[in-house]
Amino acid sequence: MPKKHFFSARLRVSLFLLFLLSAIMIAVNGNTITSVHNARGIPTKGLTTIELGKTYPAQYESWKATAEPTPAAKSKYKRGYDTDGILYSKIDEYPYLALLLNGWGYGAEFTEPRGHVYMIEDQVDIEPTRLKAGGSCLSCKTPYAQDLQTELGEDYFKKSYAELRDDIPAQDQLLGVTCVDCHNTDDLSLKISRGFTLGKALPQIGKQPSDLSNQDKRSLVCAQCHVTYTMPKNAQMKTTDVLFPWSGSQWGNISVENIIATIKSDPTYKEWTQSVTGFKLGFVRHPEFEFFSKDSPHWQAGLSCADCHMPSTDAADQTISDHRIMSPLKNDLTACAACHTEEPNSLREMVFAIQDNTATAMINTGYALAGVAKLFELAHHSSAAETITTTSLYQQAKEAYEQAFYRLMFIQNENSTGFHNPPEATRILNDTEKYTNTAERLLREAIITSGITIPEIVDLELDQYLYNRGNKKLNFNPNMEIVLPQTPHYPDSLSEEPHQITHPSANAALPQ
Numbered sequence: 196m197p198k199k200h201f202f203s204a205r206l207r208v209s210l211f212l213l214f215l216l217s218a219i220m221i222a223v224n225g226n227t228i229t230s231v232h233n234a235r236g237i238p239t240k241g242l243t244t245i246e247l248g249k250t251y252p253a254q255y256e257s258w259k260a261t262a263e264p265t266p267a268a269k270s271k272y273k274r275g276y277d278t279d280g281i282l283y284s285k286i287d288e289y290p291y292l293a294l295l296l297n298g299w300g301y302g303a304e305f306t307e308p309r310g311h312v313y314m315i316e317d318q319v320d321i322e323p324t325r326l327k328a329g330g331s332c333l334s335c336k337t338p339y340a341q342d343l344q345t346e347l348g349e350d351y352f353k354k355s356y357a358e359l360r361d362d363i364p365a366q367d368q369l370l371g372v373t374c375v376d377c378h379n380t381d382d383l384s385l386k387i388s389r390g391f392t393l394g395k396a397l398p399q400i401g402k403q404p405s406d407l408s409n410q411d412k413r414s415l416v417c418a419q420c421h422v423t424y425t426m427p428k429n430a431q432m433k434t435t436d437v438l439f440p441w442s443g444s445q446w447g448n449i450s451v452e453n454i455i456a457t458i459k460s461d462p463t464y465k466e467w468t469q470s471v472t473g474f475k476l477g478f479v480r481h482p483e484f485e486f487f488s489k490d491s492p493h494w495q496a497g498l499s500c501a502d503c504h505m506p507s508t509d510a511a512d513q514t515i516s517d518h519r520i521m522s523p524l525k526n527d528l529t530a531c532a533a534c535h536t537e538e539p540n541s542l543r544e545m546v547f548a549i550q551d552n553t554a555t556a557m558i559n560t561g562y563a564l565a566g567v568a569k570l571f572e573l574a575h576h577s578s579a580a581e582t583i584t585t586t587s588l589y590q591q592a593k594e595a596y597e598q599a600f601y602r603l604m605f606i607q608n609e610n611s612t613g614f615h616n617p618p619e620a621t622r623i624l625n626d627t628e629k630y631t632n633t634a635e636r637l638l639r640e641a642i643i644t645s646g647i648t649i650p651e652i653v654d655l656e657l658d659q660y661l662y663n664r665g666n667k668k669l670n671f672n673p674n675m676e677i678v679l680p681q682t683p684h685y686p687d688s689l690s691e692e693p694h695q696i697t698h699p700s701a702n703a704a705l706p707q
């Protein structure tokens with residue numbers, strides 16, 4: 196049975212936070228605080244939130260409700276923080292990730308997303324190596340990000356996580372996304388509050404921040420955070436900026452190809468070293484906006500993120516946009532009923548069918564790519580390493596491997612398991628498979644022509660990566676693994692045979 200965390204440390208902290216929030220509210224109401232400024236004259240966002248909550252109690256209450264666990268057993272792939280009390284981890288769901296991400300914090304701990312209230316608390320709790328990139332990690336978490344960046348300039352990016360978090364007013368150091376991130380405080384119209392990231396990226400795709408429709412903003416408020424980003428590094432591996440790798444792309448067509456080309460275009464965009472291969476790589480994180488807006492069926496139909504994640508809902512005597520943002524599946528697909536006439540459960544089955552296809556291809560390719568990574572390791576550790584690595588076969592294999600790796604990460608870290616854009620998921624995963632096969636075929640050839648024999652079975656040695664992870668010494672939890680009929684999976688216990696897969700030599704060509 197999965198370990199339950201009822202009243203776990205996290206939940207206790209959360210309950211405490213809720214208590215604190217109520218305490219502040221009582222203080223505010225009791226002492227009639229008229230000003231929402233702190234001692235330095237800066238309006239605190241926490242107090243501003245509470246003030247806005249007095250005028251818009253229904254939106255405020257639903258925003259606060261993101262602290263509550265979501266209903267269990269309604270989603271198949273996005274089990275974040277549900278009423279079963281389990282906090283799921285991507286490493287345990289997809290064990291090959293432990294191998295592919297070994298070398299930095301993500302390989303140690305990589306949790307599924309949960310409610311917005313928890314965003315900073317979850318950072319404080321996470322495997323400490325995940326915060327190595329520094330204060331810049333707060334860019335998509337604290338409502339103070341833009342203010343701090345304006346005030347500190349380049350130092351904003353250089354500061355450590357703890358240092359930058361200390362610059363946030365003490366009472367708001369656990370405050371995540373709030374009203375002022377998405378709204379102007381005067382008329383509650385929508386706004387982009389992060390000029391230093393999204394504001395700089397929009398003109399690159401031909402969109403002026405001053406020329407946005409309300410429907411654009413209903414997606415772009417989310418795209419402040421639900422996008423991939425790159426943190427360039429200086430010689431000391433300190434972060435120098437936070438940027439979106441969108442150059443070469445257009446509004447409605449930010450392609451995985453351009454994202455990869457951008458990441459590969461500049462050596463300072465390589466943020467980590469993959470242990471197994473020794474390759475310096477970039478990364479692709481949660482590209483929800485890029486994936487959805489790349490001409491998906493629902494984008495073509497004119498939808499925005501808010502259409503599905505913030506449906507109209509009845510609250511007291513009015514209809515509001517639901518600010519308890521979560522998986523539509525956990526909300527019984529009320530958002531979908533605005534257009535679809537299917538029964539919620541048959542619509543749910545349609546979503547599962549798309550996700551099953553995506554996950555099957557993703558897991559199969561994930562294991563295959565992990566096998567190629569082990570082949571690189573074999574080549575690097577062999578007596579002919581110097582010869583092999585100087586061949587053009589090897590160079591081409593490395594290029595194909597990187598192309599496959601970034602594509603896999605794009606789909607893997609996009610949080611809808613293919614739903615936001617099913618045809619694009621299929622296209623990208625087909626290319627991932629082709630590049631993986633090409634990398635393997637070329638690398639085998641490079642190894643064999645250098646006189647080295649390759650064992651028939653390439654053992655992934657997953658135990659080595661799955662157990663004793665990071666400073667927290669995390670271990671694999673087999674109950675979390677996503678097991679599908681046509682995918683390999685990891686044995687339940689250490690006593691069983693280690694996971695092995697064979698790699699038939701493939702002849703697939705590079706995708707055009």
Ligand code: HEC
Pocket residue numbers: 265275276307308309310311312313314315317335336337372376413416417418419420421500501504505520521522
């Ligand atoms: C300031 C950054 C930020 C903004 C703006 C933002 N999000 Fe999020 N969102 C996050 C983070 C971070 C998480 C994960 C929090 C965690 O796990 O602690 C998250 C989690 C989620 C989840 C998962 C919730 C769950 O119950 O598992 C959904 C769905 C979501 N966001 C959708 C949206 C949508 C839709 C918008 C725009 C209306 C939006 N977000 C705006 C940062 C943001």
Ligand code: HEC
Pocket residue numbers: 244247248251254255258372373374375376377378383385409412413416417501505514515516517518
């Ligand atoms: C992640 C972004 C986000 C956050 C955070 C957020 N809102 Fe909203 N809010 C929206 C979006 C999107 C809409 C829909 C606006 C539209 O369609 O024009 C909206 C609509 C509203 C409206 C208009 C009426 C309605 O319900 O559609 C009010 C009032 C409002 N929000 C208040 C708040 C308050 C108060 C907070 C903080 C407690 C808050 N919002 C936090 C994104 C956000």
Ligand code: HEC
Pocket residue numbers: 269270271272273274275307308309414417418421483484485487488493498499500501502503504521522523524525546610611612614615
């Ligand atoms: C047509 C409806 C639709 C639109 C539009 C849409 N989503 Fe989703 N989203 C979904 C569905 C369905 C899921 C899958 C939920 C699941 O599997 O439980 C999902 C999943 C997610 C998740 C993961 C939820 C979780 O519980 O972990 C996030 C985050 C998210 N979407 C953000 C966005 C953002 C940001 C946008 C806009 C760029 C967007 N979505 C547009 C329907 C939609």
Ligand code: HEC
Pocket residue numbers: 492493496498502503523528530531532533534535542543545546
């Ligand atoms: C604002 C209207 C609207 C909303 C809201 C909406 N959809 Fe759609 N949906 C469409 C349109 C339009 C299409 C494209 C129809 C077509 O071309 O066949 C579509 C297509 C789909 C398809 C693909 C059908 C197929 O196989 O071709 C699925 C699945 C789907 N929607 C599920 C959902 C789910 C789940 C939600 C809620 C999370 C949702 N939709 C919300 C309008 C909407």
